[in-house]
Amino acid sequence: MEIITTHKNADFDALASVVAASHLYPKARIVLPRSINANVRAFLSIHKDLFPVLSPLELRHDEVSRLIVVDANRWERLDCMHPLMGRSDLDIHLFDHHPEIGDILASQGKQAPVGSAATLLVQELEKRRIGIDPIHATLFLAGIYEDTGHLTFPCTKPEDARAAAFLLEGQADLHVIQTALRPGYGPHHKEILTRLLETARRTTVNGHVVSFAHAELNGHVTGLASVVAMLRDILSADVIFGMFWDGRRKQSIVIARSGSEGVDVSALLKPLGGGGRPEAASALVKGARPEGLENWIRELMAQNGHASVQIFDIMSFPVFTVRPDDTVEAVHTRLRERGHTGAPVMDGEKLVGVISVRDLVKLERPTQRSAPVKAFMKRDVITIDPQDSISTALRLMVKHDIGRLPVVEEGRLVGIVTRSDLMLYYYNLI
């Protein structure tokens, strides 16, 4: 007997991958783990007949001759498959996209760090010219979209977009996908969100705006991650930690979301036994209260401060500056020659203003051209510290609509960071 299985808490990528694998292995039975995400369960309740599945409890392990694993590469992530571990006569095929190396050793299959496991299987179906009907195309696309955040997560690869295009050509239904991927949001979630908003506290750690919000759980709640994601949008924090206390099981659940390149929440939660991706991670800690964990996380973040990229790493120096008594004409010419869009105005060692080409081009009259720049410079200069984070710089530029920030340390001008420095950083060009 051949079986296809996937990881516990099966998500759309997992379901899409097992179903796609069943196209590659028509004789194989699908064995779904007992725990399935709420939105996948809702989808299955309508589509159940299309995908006949076997419970792991019904499985006769000794009859299994081939195991096909999708969207997972570790035995511990599979449900009730331990009797198969270490069996030398078992033929294992593996289709997985997780970049870390696992302990399931396969003779065949496909492993590549693309955005979703479904991508790898869809590529295989396309290659072997195996037809996909619109309903299946819809499910496979839901898998790709879920794991890549509709092709927006940094894990997304060109292969994912190509597979998505192939499925759209195969008439995947975006209306169905929209409904299927919508997070379950009920009255209970609203209650939790309200509680989180009431308890949310904002702090700044290493220049990142970080929020911790607490809530107690009454019984098992699914979809907590989407509530935390909503909270992050509402609070517009760089990093958010949803801290949940499950009193009945005496355990804490930490769900973290980061919108800042400088903070890798999966690395942060690793010491707590958690994991995930740099921008989304979670941890379940038995016997520890959320308050204590919050302190622990704060300390970890403070320690990691030096590892994250600071303004010092991307700023330019030495800085081209002008004097307050230089004429508009002279400053304009010098900026143009150097290709700068602006400069700090220095009175000796003292930063007294900034002037930008944007201000200078408006000054056309001869009397203005010969006037000193101090008459037209901006005097309330927004500056930044070399130890500040990239996201702080970005926030200041957006808030004040400015394109450059003088970097000041102990009253001294040590560099300048411009919009184009940030752009080079975000596009990974430096």
Ligand SMILES: [Mn+2]
């Ligand atoms: Mn996946």
